[in-house]
Each structure stands twice: as structure tokens, then as C-alpha cells.
Amino acid sequence: MATILVIDDDLTIREMLEDIISDMGHTVHTASGGAQGVALFKAHTVDFVISDLKMAGMDGVAVLKAIREADADVPTMIMTAYGTVETAVEAMKLGAFDFITKGGGTQGGKLSADVVRCDVGDRESRRALAATGDVDILVNNAGIEEPGIFA
Secondary structure, three states: OOEEEEEOOOHHHHHHHHHHHHHOOOEEEEEOOHHHHHHHHHHOOOOEEEEEOOOOOOOHHHHHHHHHHHOOOOOEEEEEOOOOHHHHHHHHHOOOOEEEEOOOOOHHHHHHHHHHHOOOOOHHHHHHHHHHOOOHHHHHHHOOOOOOOOO
16 A cells, blocks of 8 residues: 655644545555655655645745655645635646645545545555546546545
């Protein structure tokens, strides 16, 4: 299974994601801010990063840049309650694997699909799979339902 780093200044979101991801069988590290998250990333082998966008101090864009500088192959998902098209475009241009907004009933399925996509083997395989954008077979075979974690 994968090791996933969750970075969010909201304790409730961090704990909720930690519970969901650990229930999926993954190892989870959590950080309450960007600088702490980058330090954890550098201290541990991490397969996937989920970071909030709006945080005091080091925000999600700065986290994304630091993660990409340390290891450009690790997929990083940016999530926010303040999503705009401009912010999403900026995050994707900087190399974000995905950008989701907090809220809405289908985000749990989206998160699950992204985590499954990053748990299919070595990084080369993950990159090839991500390029196809087709995760339906993986999600269905993994038995993952859409729990609506942000609903």
C-alpha cells in the first residue's frame, strides 16, 4: 500500500482524511501546515501528497513547488474551499496531479480514485496510468465506493 502525506491546517479535515485513507489500508502522515508538511516529506518516503491550498505561512502552491523540487515524481493533489479556475490552472501548471474543492458529494470518490491511481506500482506505472485518465476499472476492481467525504 501507499504512504500518503496530508497537509491541512484544519484539524477536522486532517483527521477525516487520515481515517478514510488509513481505512483504505494506506499509511498516513499528517501535518498542520506547509513547512511541517515539507519537513515530513523530506523525512519519509511518500507516494502521494494531499495539501490544502490556503494555509498560514507556507501555502499549498509553495508546498507544491517544494515537493516538486524535492521529488518531481510524487503526485500532489491540491484541495481548497476557495477554488477558482485561475488557482486550479496555476496549480496544474506547477505540476499538481489534481485540484479538488472541499464540498460536494462526489469528492470522496475523486480522492479514492486518485489514491488508487497512485497505488498501482512503481512511479513509472503511475505516470503512465495518470496520462490515460481512465481510473474506472481500477476503482471498480478495488471496490471503492464514493463516500462523499466533504459533503
